[in-house]
Amino acid sequence: MSRFITFEGIDGAGKSSHIDALSQWLREHGQRVVSTREPGGTPLAEKLRELFLHDEMDALTETLLVFAARRDHLRACIEPALAAGATVLCDRFTDATFAYQGGGRGFDWSVLGSMEHWVHEGRQPDLTLWFDVDPVIAAQRRAAARVPDRLERLDVAFFERVRAGYARRCAEHPERFARIDAAGDVGAVWQQVRQQVNRRGWW
Numbered sequence: 668m669s670r671f672i673t674f675e676g677i678d679g680a681g682k683s684s685h686i687d688a689l690s691q692w693l694r695e696h697g698q699r700v701v702s703t704r705e706p707g708g709t710p711l712a713e714k715l716r717e718l719f720l721h722d723e724m725d726a727l728t729e730t731l732l733v734f735a736a737r738r739d740h741l742r743a744c745i746e747p748a749l750a751a752g753a754t755v756l757c758d759r760f761t762d763a764t765f766a767y768q769g770g771g772r773g774f775d776w777s778v779l780g781s782m783e784h785w786v787h788e789g790r791q792p793d794l795t796l797w798f799d800v801d802p803v804i805a806a807q808r809r810a811a812a813r814v815p816d817r818l819e820r821l822d823v824a825f826f827e828r829v830r831a832g833y834a835r836r837c838a839e840h841p842e843r844f845a846r847i848d849a850a851g852d853v854g855a856v857w858q859q860v861r862q863q864v865n866r867r868g869w870w
């Protein structure tokens with residue numbers, strides 16, 4: 668049965684690592700899986716991603732760009748995949764816009780809610796795994812792993828605001844949010860991901 672699962676959290680929290688792990692686990696259990704990411708996931712949205720990650724812009728432009736990319740992603744990738752019975756695993760989705768542009772940049776929360784309403788047309792994730800970790804730990808992981816992009820270069824105070832944005836979304840949508848304590852080692856985090864999936868009895 669098709670499910671839409673989103674992976675959220677600040678840069679370095681462990682989202683990508685666990686999308687790969689859950690994708691493999693689901694395939695081993697006979698599920699068709701589509702792994703995708705935001706911004707991105709379609710040819711058009713990937714072009715918008717390049718602009719988003721590397722060009723300086725204000726918070727409104729950033730928000731419009733990411734919702735434009737999301738619109739294409741929903742229409743051309745996510746909705747068709749769900750209609751075909753696949754499980755869609757998405758590395759970041761609209762909660763990230765609330766956390767980064769709303770929490771991090773201070774953009775108006777209710778305007779984001781209006782854009783969400785227009786762009787989603789009722790679609791929401793069935794489960795959102797929020798990888799919650801101290802920004803200092805996340806920064807140490809990123810520094811060890813890769814060259815930072817435009818947003819990853821922002822300071823710990825920014826990521827504290829992003830984290831608070833995620834906490835607010837989690838409190839507003841408890842029916843689909845699952846908080847994962849992402850500070851532990853990879854094995855401990857994976858156990859929590861498995862638990863959250865298993866307890867829903869979907870597969």
Ligand SMILES: Nc1ncnc2c1ncn2[C@@H]1O[C@H](COP(=O)(O)OP(=O)(O)O)[C@@H](O)[C@H]1O
Nearest residue numbers: 678679680681682683684808812851852853856
């Ligand atoms: N629980 C963990 N403990 C230690 N290192 C981790 C953990 N999870 C991921 N990492 C490492 O931290 C880095 C960032 O992880 P990644 O999955 O890319 O995070 P994200 O996609 O959230 O930015 C990678 O090098 C990854 O191997």
Ligand SMILES: [Mg+2]
Nearest residue numbers: 682683684758
């Ligand atoms: Mg990642």
